[in-house]
Amino acid sequence: MYCRNCGKEISDEAMICVHCGVPAGKGNTYCSNCGGEVHPEAVICVNCGVSLKKKLPTEGIQKRNIAVAIILTIITCGIYGIYWFVKLTNEMNRLTGNEQDTSGGVACLLTIVTCGIYSIYWAYRMGEKRDRLAEKDSSSAILYLVLSLFISIAVYALAQDAINKAIENN
Ligand SMILES: [Zn+2]
Ligand SMILES: [Zn+2]
Incomplete structure (x- = not known):
């Protein structure tokens, strides 16, 4: 291949290119296939x-049917959801070039240790990375943050509903 920079x-x-020192694939003035100058x-x-x-480093990353993943999460009482969370984090890190970022396993542990608080931050970071991956400047980070808060609130609401019903039936 040819250096895209020199x-x-x-x-x-x-x-890394031994001629100019720029990481291979970086730069936008030459074609990596023929070495010709490009706009x-x-x-x-x-x-x-x-x-x-x-090209994104997609080797080993498979497409996942969202509906199937959700159903599997429900069927396995959330166990598949943990696996999904870990894979999603690692795959997103890799595709956005953030491999040094908190790995899926660590993010999962942090979520457990912080009783779920970390997952709100996780959702925010995930939104940021999603935007970078989709190459757009929308505010998915905020959306994901609000969504994670919303879902947490839904959990609180359901728990409160159960408590209310238990009190009523006592
Ligand atoms: Zn070069
Ligand atoms: Zn070319």
């Missing part, structure tokens, strides 16, 4: 026709 040929396994905003290389859109 256009010189580099090894396919190279992490920084170009989506396709006009020299060789290859897509210039940055």
Whole structure:
């Protein structure tokens, strides 16, 4: 492949370009496939026709049917939900280049230790990453935060309802 920053040929396994020092794949002035000069905003290389859109590190990450995941979570009394939470966190970290971020396992532990408070922050971070992944500047972070608060409140409401009914029937 060719360095996207300086256009010189580099090894396919190279992490960093040995000619200019820029991480492999970074830069937008040369095509990684043919080494030809391209417009920084170009989506396709006009020299060789290859897509210039940055490839996401999707190896090992599978699409998941949301409806099936929700049903599985319900059937397994939440056990699948924990697995889903862990995988989702790790996959989102990887796709957004935040692999040093709190891993799914740690996030899960933190949620348990903080009695769920951490999950509100988790939801916020997840929203931020979702925006980065979708390459848009909407406010999913706030939406996710509100949603997680809303769901927590729904849990409180349900618990309160059960307490109220127990008092009534006493
Ligand atoms: Zn270079
Ligand atoms: Zn090209």
